[in-house]
Amino acid sequence: MLPLSIAWRFLMASKAQTILIALGIAVGVSVQIFIGGIITGLREDLVETTIGNSSHITVSAQARNELLEDDQSLYEFLKTFDDQIRVVNRSLVFSGNILTDQSDPVVLRGFDFADANQMYQFDERLMAGRLPSANQEIALGKDLVDALGISINDEVEVLFTFEIPPKRETFTLVGVFDFRVSQINQTWLITTIETAQTVLGVNQVSAFEMQLKDVFLADQIAERLQTELGDSYRVTEWKSANQELLSGLEGQNISGIMIQVFVIISVVLGIASVLAITVVQKSKQLGILKAMGIQDAQARRIFLYQGALLGLIGGVLGILLGLGLSESFSAFALNPDGSPILELVITPSFIALSASLAIMAALFASLVPARRSAKLSVIEVIRNG
Amino acid sequence: MASVLRLSAIKKVYGEKVKTQVLHGIDLSFEMGSFNAIIGQSGSGKSTLMNIMGTLDYPTEGHIEVYGVRADQMDKKALAKLRNEKIGFIFQHHYLLPEFTAFENILMPYKIRHGKITEEARKYAAELIELVGLTKVKHNKATDMSGGQMQRVAIARSLINQPSLILADEPTGALDSDTTEQVYDLLRKINKTYKTTFIIITHDKKIAEKADRMIEIKDGNIVLDVVIQ
Ligand SMILES: Nc1ncnc2c1ncn2[C@@H]1O[C@H](COP(=O)(O)OP(=O)(O)O)[C@@H](O)[C@H]1O
Ligand SMILES: [Mg+2]
Numbered sequence: 001m002l003p004l005s006i007a008w009r010f011l012m013a014s015k016a017q018t019i020l021i022a023l024g025i026a027v028g029v030s031v032q033i034f035i036g037g038i039i040t041g042l043r044e045d046l047v048e049t050t051i052g053n054s055s056h057i058t059v060s061a062q063a064r065n066e067l068l069e070d071d072q073s074l075y076e077f078l079k080t081f082d083d084q085i086r087v088v089n090r091s092l093v094f095s096g097n098i099l100t101d102q103s104d105p106v107v108l109r110g111f112d113f114a115d116a117n118q119m120y121q122f123d124e125r126l127m128a129g130r131l132p133s134a135n136q137e138i139a140l141g142k143d144l145v146d147a148l149g150i151s152i153n154d155e156v157e158v159l160f161t162f163e164i165p166p167k168r169e170t171f172t173l174v175g176v177f178d179f180r181v182s183q184i185n186q187t188w189l190i191t192t193i194e195t196a197q198t199v200l201g202v203n204q205v206s207a208f209e210m211q212l213k214d215v216f217l218a219d220q221i222a223e224r225l226q227t228e229l230g231d232s233y234r235v236t237e238w239k240s241a242n243q244e245l246l247s248g249l250e251g252q253n254i255s256g257i258m259i260q261v262f263v264i265i266s267v268v269l270g271i272a273s274v275l276a277i278t279v280v281q282k283s284k285q286l287g288i289l290k291a292m293g294i295q296d297a298q299a300r301r302i303f304l305y306q307g308a309l310l311g312l313i314g315g316v317l318g319i320l321l322g323l324g325l326s327e328s329f330s331a332f333a334l335n336p337d338g339s340p341i342l343e344l345v346i347t348p349s350f351i352a353l354s355a356s357l358a359i360m361a362a363l364f365a366s367l368v369p370a371r372r373s374a375k376l377s378v379i380e381v382i383r384n385g
Numbered sequence: 386m387a388s389v390l391r392l393s394a395i396k397k398v399y400g401e402k403v404k405t406q407v408l409h410g411i412d413l414s415f416e417m418g419s420f421n422a423i424i425g426q427s428g429s430g431k432s433t434l435m436n437i438m439g440t441l442d443y444p445t446e447g448h449i450e451v452y453g454v455r456a457d458q459m460d461k462k463a464l465a466k467l468r469n470e471k472i473g474f475i476f477q478h479h480y481l482l483p484e485f486t487a488f489e490n491i492l493m494p495y496k497i498r499h500g501k502i503t504e505e506a507r508k509y510a511a512e513l514i515e516l517v518g519l520t521k522v523k524h525n526k527a528t529d530m531s532g533g534q535m536q537r538v539a540i541a542r543s544l545i546n547q548p549s550l551i552l553a554d555e556p557t558g559a560l561d562s563d564t565t566e567q568v569y570d571l572l573r574k575i576n577k578t579y580k581t582t583f584i585i586i587t588h589d590k591k592i593a594e595k596a597d598r599m600i601e602i603k604d605g606n607i608v609l610d611v612v613i614q
């Protein structure tokens with residue numbers, strides 16, 4: 001306790017110096033938190049935009065263009081295969097043409113919306129109307145609706161070429177969606193899986209699509225699934241199709257770690273140099289204390305405590321500063337529509353990590369000064385007054 | 386009478402390459418409750434001797450016994466404890482901790498010894514501060530006091546752990562003659578009241594003559610050792 005109270009008194013006796021060094025640490029910690037928030041935010045944002053509304057693992061037939069039996073037991077099996085599997089979604093997809101003046105190619109996609117909504121968020125993408133529920137109801141993308149010049153409850157005629165002569169079907173438009181991707185908005189026709197199956201005249205599906213809680217586990221789970229299901233099934237996952245994104249994320253991660261490391265190094269150097277000066281400044285006091293009987297180990301602890309206290313004060317200030325910085329970034333860095341450019345992701349565990357790094361860095365920086373203060377000889381100080 | 390401190394054949398040599406012998410075999414023994422003065426010219430080796438007596442420095446040769454225990458064979462840890470509990474120091478340059486108040490400075494050796502400060506210790510510190518006549522400025526920082534005041538704080542501090550031996554190296558060296566007189570009267574009073582053994586270095590013969598015993602050092606040898614009636 002004595003070393004701690006002396007350490008505190010030493011810090012308070014030179015307030016300006018203490019505040020300066022604590023601010024130095026605080027800036028380091030806040031930069032760490034802010035940069036960490038940006039990097040994690042970017043990563044999650046990228047992943048979300050890339051695969052947030054698509055299948056992470058897809059089970060389809062081994063041969064291309066073949067369908068799978070719409071097998072309830074396989075569906076149940078997939079649902080319980082791994083805790084990570086968040087949703088299993090049956091889909092039946094095949095192409096056709098919408099009859100306009102130039103006959104646009106489209107893709108009919110049949111879903112069970114109870115499941116599909118959890119993957120594609122159709123309900124949130126809906127601009128007008130509702131999702132299809134009864135037979136022969138469909139929803140179209142907004143670009144396609146604009147091009148056709150139709151509105152809700154109008155009929156839409158589609159030509160399917162899976163048989164000859166082509167099959168002509170009439171649907172009722174019940175909803176308009178906007179996926180903010182023109183490819184989807186121009187070509188997707190959404191309907192219930194039952195309607196799709198009736199049109200195609202089968203009781204089959206194209207694929208079982210799955211989303212995971214942790215998207216990065218897709219390859220592992222897919223591999224296990226492939227072994228389990230055997231060769232008649234094809235199991236694909238998002239990672240193998242997105243190597244570039246993954247290496248981009250990896251690069252981002254490494255540069256993030258580099259930034260953190262350099263911030264820590266500069267914090268350590270800053271504290272170490274100031275504490276080294278402090279030992280010289282306080283050598284007279286240390287000599288007096290030693291003459292009065294303080295142990296070398298206690299003298300050492302005075303400086304370790306100074307380091308720890310500086311780390312603590314700087315860490316707390318840094319967290320506040322870092323959160324403030326992130327808040328103002330979210331408040332001022334906005335898209336034209338008023339939404340933040342980037343959602344920063346700052347978890348409590350990251351804050352705790354950053355703060356404990358600061359304290360550890362401060363402790364580490366105080367090791368050398370602490371050793372010097374333990375070694376300082378009384379007689380040198382007493383003699384040289 | 387029992388001896389508080391005994392030095393036998395103490396030699397001190399400074400320097401590694403160029404060796405300077407400062408003490409040439411000092412034999413001395415101090416009795417409990419006595420008031421001793423060591424005089425000698427500047428550079429004669431008084432401070433060197435004092436630092437060895439106070440276990441702040443090691444002798445090059447010779448034995449030193451504090452309360453019958455060989456101090457020259459103790460490790461640093463044991464010496465720190467010995468200094469803290471048994472010896473009070475008063476230095477020429479008072480050596481207060483500027484970060485602490487007068488009162489806190491006085492209590493510091495107690496805190497080093499016990500880790501905390503009791504109500505009793507606080508009372509005793511207040512008593513000591515009264516004794517040295519500083520009650521009014523006891524909450525001043527060490528830097529906000531005059532030289533004489535600081536030296537009196539240092540005296541009170543040397544007494545807080547009730548040591549039976551107090552070593553003082555020119556305690557009034559930086560003070561004017563009136564204040565010097567007052568400080569010596571104070572030390573004498575403490576000696577009478579608490580039966581504390583004093584060993585005081587001074588170059589002031591007038592002061593030394595008021596002690597029970599006067600020892601003179603010249604070039605690292607004792608040239609005079611008299612009991613004053
Ligand atoms: N660390 C040291 N190294 C070399 N010589 C020293 C050292 N300390 C003191 N001396 C020398 O020892 C002699 C005695 O010094 P000191 O004990 O301080 O004398 P005094 O206190 O009587 O004035 C002086 O000549 C001084 O220069
Ligand atoms: Mg001297």
